[in-house]
Amino acid sequence: MARTTGSDGTRTKTAIRAAATRLFARYGYEALSMRRLAEEIDLGAAALYRYFPTKQAILFDLLKTHMDQLLAAWDAKRPPDRIPARERLNAFAEFHIRHHWDRNDSLFLSYMELRSLTPDNFAQIEDLRRAYENEVVTIISDGIEEGSLRPQNARVTARAVIALMNGLPAWYREDGPISPPEIEKLYQQMVSGAAGPDIPKEIPCSTPA
Amino acid sequence: MARTTGSDGTRTKTAIRAAATRLFARYGYEALSMRRLAEEIDLGAAALYRYFPTKQAILFDLLKTHMDQLLAAWDAKRPPDRIPARERLNAFAEFHIRHHWDRNDSLFLSYMELRSLTPDNFAQIEDLRRAYENEVVTIISDGIEEGSLRPQNARVTARAVIALMNGLPAWYREDGPISPPEIEKLYQQMVSGAAGPDIPKEIPCSTPA
Amino acid sequence: MARTTGSDGTRTKTAIRAAATRLFARYGYEALSMRRLAEEIDLGAAALYRYFPTKQAILFDLLKTHMDQLLAAWDAKRPPDRIPARERLNAFAEFHIRHHWDRNDSLFLSYMELRSLTPDNFAQIEDLRRAYENEVVTIISDGIEEGSLRPQNARVTARAVIALMNGLPAWYREDGPISPPEIEKLYQQMVSGAAGPDIPKEIPCSTPA
Amino acid sequence: MARTTGSDGTRTKTAIRAAATRLFARYGYEALSMRRLAEEIDLGAAALYRYFPTKQAILFDLLKTHMDQLLAAWDAKRPPDRIPARERLNAFAEFHIRHHWDRNDSLFLSYMELRSLTPDNFAQIEDLRRAYENEVVTIISDGIEEGSLRPQNARVTARAVIALMNGLPAWYREDGPISPPEIEKLYQQMVSGAAGPDIPKEIPCSTPA
DNA sequence: GATGAATGAGACTTCATTCAT
DNA sequence: TATGAATGAAGTCTCATTCAT
Numbered sequence: 001m002a003r004t005t006g007s008d009g010t011r012t013k014t015a016i017r018a019a020a021t022r023l024f025a026r027y028g029y030e031a032l033s034m035r036r037l038a039e040e041i042d043l044g045a046a047a048l049y050r051y052f053p054t055k056q057a058i059l060f061d062l063l064k065t066h067m068d069q070l071l072a073a074w075d076a077k078r079p080p081d082r083i084p085a086r087e088r089l090n091a092f093a094e095f096h097i098r099h100h101w102d103r104n105d106s107l108f109l110s111y112m113e114l115r116s117l118t119p120d121n122f123a124q125i126e127d128l129r130r131a132y133e134n135e136v137v138t139i140i141s142d143g144i145e146e147g148s149l150r151p152q153n154a155r156v157t158a159r160a161v162i163a164l165m166n167g168l169p170a171w172y173r174e175d176g177p178i179s180p181p182e183i184e185k186l187y188q189q190m191v192s193g194a195a196g197p198d199i200p201k202e203i204p205c206s207t208p209a
Numbered sequence: 210m211a212r213t214t215g216s217d218g219t220r221t222k223t224a225i226r227a228a229a230t231r232l233f234a235r236y237g238y239e240a241l242s243m244r245r246l247a248e249e250i251d252l253g254a255a256a257l258y259r260y261f262p263t264k265q266a267i268l269f270d271l272l273k274t275h276m277d278q279l280l281a282a283w284d285a286k287r288p289p290d291r292i293p294a295r296e297r298l299n300a301f302a303e304f305h306i307r308h309h310w311d312r313n314d315s316l317f318l319s320y321m322e323l324r325s326l327t328p329d330n331f332a333q334i335e336d337l338r339r340a341y342e343n344e345v346v347t348i349i350s351d352g353i354e355e356g357s358l359r360p361q362n363a364r365v366t367a368r369a370v371i372a373l374m375n376g377l378p379a380w381y382r383e384d385g386p387i388s389p390p391e392i393e394k395l396y397q398q399m400v401s402g403a404a405g406p407d408i409p410k411e412i413p414c415s416t417p418a
Numbered sequence: 419m420a421r422t423t424g425s426d427g428t429r430t431k432t433a434i435r436a437a438a439t440r441l442f443a444r445y446g447y448e449a450l451s452m453r454r455l456a457e458e459i460d461l462g463a464a465a466l467y468r469y470f471p472t473k474q475a476i477l478f479d480l481l482k483t484h485m486d487q488l489l490a491a492w493d494a495k496r497p498p499d500r501i502p503a504r505e506r507l508n509a510f511a512e513f514h515i516r517h518h519w520d521r522n523d524s525l526f527l528s529y530m531e532l533r534s535l536t537p538d539n540f541a542q543i544e545d546l547r548r549a550y551e552n553e554v555v556t557i558i559s560d561g562i563e564e565g566s567l568r569p570q571n572a573r574v575t576a577r578a579v580i581a582l583m584n585g586l587p588a589w590y591r592e593d594g595p596i597s598p599p600e601i602e603k604l605y606q607q608m609v610s611g612a613a614g615p616d617i618p619k620e621i622p623c624s625t626p627a
Numbered sequence: 628m629a630r631t632t633g634s635d636g637t638r639t640k641t642a643i644r645a646a647a648t649r650l651f652a653r654y655g656y657e658a659l660s661m662r663r664l665a666e667e668i669d670l671g672a673a674a675l676y677r678y679f680p681t682k683q684a685i686l687f688d689l690l691k692t693h694m695d696q697l698l699a700a701w702d703a704k705r706p707p708d709r710i711p712a713r714e715r716l717n718a719f720a721e722f723h724i725r726h727h728w729d730r731n732d733s734l735f736l737s738y739m740e741l742r743s744l745t746p747d748n749f750a751q752i753e754d755l756r757r758a759y760e761n762e763v764v765t766i767i768s769d770g771i772e773e774g775s776l777r778p779q780n781a782r783v784t785a786r787a788v789i790a791l792m793n794g795l796p797a798w799y800r801e802d803g804p805i806s807p808p809e810i811e812k813l814y815q816q817m818v819s820g821a822a823g824p825d826i827p828k829e830i831p832c833s834t835p836a
Numbered sequence: 837g838a839t840g841a842a843t844g845a846g847a848c849t850t851c852a853t854t855c856a857t
Numbered sequence: 858t859a860t861g862a863a864t865g866a867a868g869t870c871t872c873a874t875t876c877a878t
Contacts, residue, residue: 012863046866153395182362264872462859463853588790660869662869673843674841
């Protein structure tokens with residue numbers, strides 16, 4: 001018994017990636033068996049090995065692709081440095097939330113399954129994560145210099161706002177009561193607030209002359 | 210071979226808990242074997258079953274104990290409702306950070322290994338987590354009513370600030386450059402900021418007449 | 419992708435045989451996979467099945483061809499029965515060593531991989547091996563009758579001298595210090611000696627009258 | 628279901644060794660599965676891993692033990708150097724045949740399954756084999772010096788006589804027609820003859836005056 | 837209180853082989 | 858002539874767990 005007529009390598013690989021993303025996110029890397037994964041796309045377990053040499057390679061491929069796309073997408077959208085830091089931070093928050101809107105599972109994987117990577121693979125992904133983090137660090141550092149953001153450890157702040165946003169996929173459900181745009185705005189404001197209060201230059205006097 | 214003289218059930222159970230907390234956090238529930246766990250405390254794997262009926266039971270025990278202690282501790286420290294919401298939020302942030310200061314691994318487990326629980330166990334832990342979350346929701350709701358916090362979805366905000374704080378153990382290292390008190394203060398400010406800028410009712414005129 | 423222009427079935431089959439001989443000898447029948455074999459000659463694994471119906475068929479083909487050629491070659495060189503047995507044994511030894519000189523791997527296979535044959539195939543090869551062995555048995559029997567070889571079990575002796583010679587490919591390296599002709603002569607003498615001392619007809623008396 | 632009452636680790640390990648020796652010899656290392664091996668001694672396959680960490684480790688243990696015992700046994704029996712080389716060679720042949728008389732399978736394994744060893748393990752066994760071979764090389768070298776053995780490459784000769792003797796287990800059947808003592812004597816003579824004819828100093832005249 | 841022996845299930849992975857193209 | 862896709866069986870090995878001692 002050979003293949004189903006019309007089977008197609010490219011399509012199959014895509015299907016594996018999609019299923020793996022979903023199922024790794026749902027059950028965890030260790031808890032998901034290759035058989036179960038293959039079953040999901042009506043394939044014998046052995047067929048997976050035509051596309052990925054090991055289970056680990058699937059996970060790595062997923063995380064690597066995710067980070068590469070993330071960095072490329074941000075690169076395309078990154079606002080110029082001359083813009084005020086707070087605006088850049090807002091842009092970043094919007095970007096981060098939007099980019100992951102339909103990449104919920106990938107985002108989830110990208111921090112939940114780091115520990116399932118082999119040391120070598122971990123190091124590679126860590127580098128990319130660090131690069132992404134650095135984008136935020138830079139923005140916040142600039143804001144501190146400008147005096148527009150709270151003058152404190154930029155890296156800790158960067159990590160905190162990323163963690164804040166990454167909390168979203170843990171509870172978000174598509175059929176929930178809040179609309180994506182609302183959530184977007186909410187998170188943007190929280191990020192902004194976490195990085196420091198927006199102190200208005202001009203404040204109406206409470207005690208007029 | 211009989212038992213080692215002086216071996217002590219209570220001590221052993223405590224040792225199992227401690228080792229399990231550390232090792233589950235490091236390797237993940239699925240990735241840690243009972244043999245490896247037993248080895249860590251110089252025990253045969255079979256001996257573990259004298260203290261816990263299954264591996265799952267260990268995880269559940271850890272998470273349940275953690276949540277119970279967390280709720281009890283907060284109960285003991287919770288400020289009265291009459292205090293302004295922002296102050297209560299600050300108190301909560303301080304409590305959360307401090308309480309987990311030496312419970313890093315437990316905190317980590319309590320959100321990373323939720324999915325490793327059986328449905329029944331998951332439901333129980335979820336209830337406790339929800340109860341804890343509700344404490345923050347209440348504070349923020351009160352703050353919104355008071356007008357002192359940003360008038361937005363209280364539950365989303367609560368989740369966000371918790372996620373923000375839970376990001377800490379992912380990067381914190383004891384031998385790092387920032388002292389615990391500094392981190393504490395920093396996170397407190399970020400939480401406060403995320404929940405809404407502290408808009409002073411009374412602002413001294415910057416440009417007095 | 420159509421076939422490579424100029425690809426040629428006969429050539430391919432020859433290439434498979436050559437590669438299989440080498441690789442079976444190096445790794446063993448069980449340890450060599452069809453994929454690995456196909457790779458060696460830049461072929462997809464499936465293509466092998468155009469030339470041989472099963473892996474077992476390749477091994478059998480190799481061993482059968484080897485034995486057929488061996489018997490045919492000896493048939494062409496076999497000295498007439500009227501020649502003294504010791505000379506015939508010498509001729510045989512020379513033939514055996516020379517014939518296998520560039521058939522090292524085949525010789526190796528022909529006794530190392532007998533057990534990898536299916537019972538039917540084994541029986542066929544055994545018959546041929548037996549026929550070859552019989553050639554030596556006959557020579558030695560004749561020698562015993564003649565009184566020129568040690569009067570002992572001819573079959574055991576035959577097997578022993580064959581084993582003695584078959585030990586060669588286990589250690590022989592082309593770049594070794596001893597030349598093929600030297601080795602040839604050495605083995606010839608050892609075979610001859612193993613079959614019985616050459617008792618000279620005429621011996622100078624040690625106690626002359 | 629736990630263990631059968633009275634099961635005993637030492638006995639089990641011994642049983643594994645015995646079964647592995649027999650079955651590796653019969654089917655080959657690669658062709659024998661752990662399941663099949665375990666079955667032979669009424670054990671679940673998993674139980675094997677309490678005694679040997681890998682399949683490879685079983686093979687290595689077998690070959691190492693065999694070689695160690697072989698060398699130790701010869702050490703205990705080795706005739707002193709002052710004895711004439713031909714006598715020492717005879718003693719060696721007798722020893723080799725006798726020692727392996729009830730170690731047929733181990734002997735078979737020790738040259739048939741060398742290639743199934745990992746490089747590291749192979750190197751260790753090779754060293755031992757070389758040490759054993761050297762014993763014969765020494766005897767033959769001495770014989771050449773003495774003038775009692777054929778003046779030729781001692782190492783090649785050593786290998787040849789060992790190969791000659793190792794051919795025995797390939798065909799020997801306990802229920803065959805020739806008795807062990809007969810075989811012993813026969814092989815001794817063949818070895819002796821292969822190493823060079825025993826040219827008697829004194830020969831009675833065949834043609835007396 | 838603790839362990840040594842064992843197991844059945846199931847993990848990842850490789851294999852020889854098939855068949856439409 | 859050759860291959861790309863696929864499969865079912867089987868491989869080695871690990872796992873949580875049991876139970877007599």
